[in-house]
Amino acid sequence: MEAAMQVEELTSGASGRLIPVFRNLRQSILSYQFLRRFLLLFYSLFVWILLLLPRRHRFSSAISPPSSPKTSSSAIRRRKLIRQRDEEDTLRRRALAEAVKMVTEDIDDVNSRCQWTTSLFFGDRQNALFCRSWFPVSGDLNGRYAYFAKQLVSCNFGVYAMDWMGHGGSDGLHGYVPSLDHVVADTGSFLEKIKLENPGVPCFLFGHSTGGAVVLKAASYPHIEEMLEGIILTSPALRVKPAHPIVGAVAPIFSLVAPRFQFKGANKRGIPVSRDPAALIAKYSDPLVYTGPIRVRTGHEILRITAYLMRNFHSITVPFFVLHGTADRVTDPLASQDLYNEAPSKFKNIKLYEGFLHDLLFEPEREDIAQDIIDWMEKRLRDVGHHYSSGC
Numbered sequence: 001m002e003a004a005m006q007v008e009e010l011t012s013g014a015s016g017r018l019i020p021v022f023r024n025l026r027q028s029i030l031s032y033q034f035l036r037r038f039l040l041l042f043y044s045l046f047v048w049i050l051l052l053l054p055r056r057h058r059f060s061s062a063i064s065p066p067s068s069p070k071t072s073s074s075a076i077r078r079r080k081l082i083r084q085r086d087e088e089d090t091l092r093r094r095a096l097a098e099a100v101k102m103v104t105e106d107i108d109d110v111n112s113r114c115q116w117t118t119s120l121f122f123g124d125r126q127n128a129l130f131c132r133s134w135f136p137v138s139g140d141l142n143g144r145y146a147y148f149a150k151q152l153v154s155c156n157f158g159v160y161a162m163d164w165m166g167h168g169g170s171d172g173l174h175g176y177v178p179s180l181d182h183v184v185a186d187t188g189s190f191l192e193k194i195k196l197e198n199p200g201v202p203c204f205l206f207g208h209s210t211g212g213a214v215v216l217k218a219a220s221y222p223h224i225e226e227m228l229e230g231i232i233l234t235s236p237a238l239r240v241k242p243a244h245p246i247v248g249a250v251a252p253i254f255s256l257v258a259p260r261f262q263f264k265g266a267n268k269r270g271i272p273v274s275r276d277p278a279a280l281i282a283k284y285s286d287p288l289v290y291t292g293p294i295r296v297r298t299g300h301e302i303l304r305i306t307a308y309l310m311r312n313f314h315s316i317t318v319p320f321f322v323l324h325g326t327a328d329r330v331t332d333p334l335a336s337q338d339l340y341n342e343a344p345s346k347f348k349n350i351k352l353y354e355g356f357l358h359d360l361l362f363e364p365e366r367e368d369i370a371q372d373i374i375d376w377m378e379k380r381l382r383d384v385g386h387h388y389s390s391g392c
Helices: 002-009 014-027 032-061 069-099 146-154 180-197 210-219 245-257 277-284 296-311 333-342 366-383
Strands: 114-122 128-136 159-162 204-208 230-234 320-325 348-353
Touching: 114 180, 128 180, 146 159, 146 366, 159 180, 180 210, 180 296, 204 210, 204 366, 210 230, 210 296, 210 320, 230 366, 245 296, 320 333, 320 366, 333 348, 348 366
Parallel strands: 204 230, 230 320, 320 348
Antiparallel strands: 114 128, 128 159
C-alpha cells in the first residue's frame, strides 16, 4: 500500500503536468462568463499595448534622456547572471549524462555485444544537443531505455538518441523549450546527419508522448518523410487540452510575458504513468529527467503542437505504428485511434494495450511491447523489399 501511495505522487513528462495545473486553475474559477469577458478585455488591451509601444518609442526616443549608465550596467549584469546560471546548469547535466554507464563489459554474452558513443550535435540555432548511439559489436547495455536499445541492437538495428534542448545533457534551461518547432527542425537536421553517415540504410523515427507529437510533425514534411521507412509513436500527445477554455485563452499571453515561469502547484498530485513502481522510482530519481513544475512556454508549446496535429491528421502519409494504453490518463488513446482512422497513410497500424498506462516502455510488459515494435519494423522492411538480416 505504501508503494502504491508513492506512485500516485509521481508524475509524467511535460504533457502529464499540464493536467493538474489546469485542474487547480479550474477550481479557483468563480464565474466563467465574468472571467471570459474580463480576459477578452484584458487580451484586447494587451494587444493594443504591444501595437502602440514601438510607435511610442519612436516618438519619445528623441526627447527622452538616455538610460543612466548605472541602470544599463545593472541590466547587463542581470542578463550575464542568468546566462551564467543556465550554462552552469547545462554543464552539470552534461557531466551527469556523460557519467551514465550505458555499456557494461560482458564478454560472455556474444549476442548482446555492442559499441556505444556519445557526441554533441549542433542544431539549427547552434545549440549543442547531447546524443548517444549504439551498434552491434561489443558489450551489454544498461541505463534508461537500455533494455529497448538492447533488443534493437540484438536484432541488428543501430540506435541513435538525441536529448532535446533544455533536457538531458543538451543546452538550455532545464525543462524549458522555447519552441517545439525548434525541436522539430533539430530532429530533421539530426536525421539528415544520420543518413549521411549511413547511406542506403533504412531509417525509422521513434517518439514517446510529446516526442511522439514532434516526430509526427517532423514526418509530415515531405523532405523528412522521404528519408524514412516509417515512424513509431508510443502514447503520443495528440490531444492535450486545458481543463477550461480560459486557460487556453491566457496561455499565449503568459507564454510571452513569463515564458520560464514554473507553475509551483503542478506536481502536488501526480498521475500514475506505469504499473511498475520500481520503474517509476528509477525514472524519477534520475537527475537528468526534469520533474519540476512545467514552465509556461513549454506548456503552451505542447498545446500548440497538439492543436496543429489534430487539424492535420488528414495530411499524414508517412507509414506509422501507433501504440497506446487504454488506461492512459496523460495522453488520449482515442486521439491515437483518430489518427489511425483519419490519416491516409497506406501502411499504418495501431495497437491498444488494455489497461496499460502512459509509459509503455516502463510497464511490466515492456519487453513484449518492444518486440511488437521490432516486429512492425521488420515487416515494413520486408514489404518494401529491403534485404534485412535479423539477429533476433
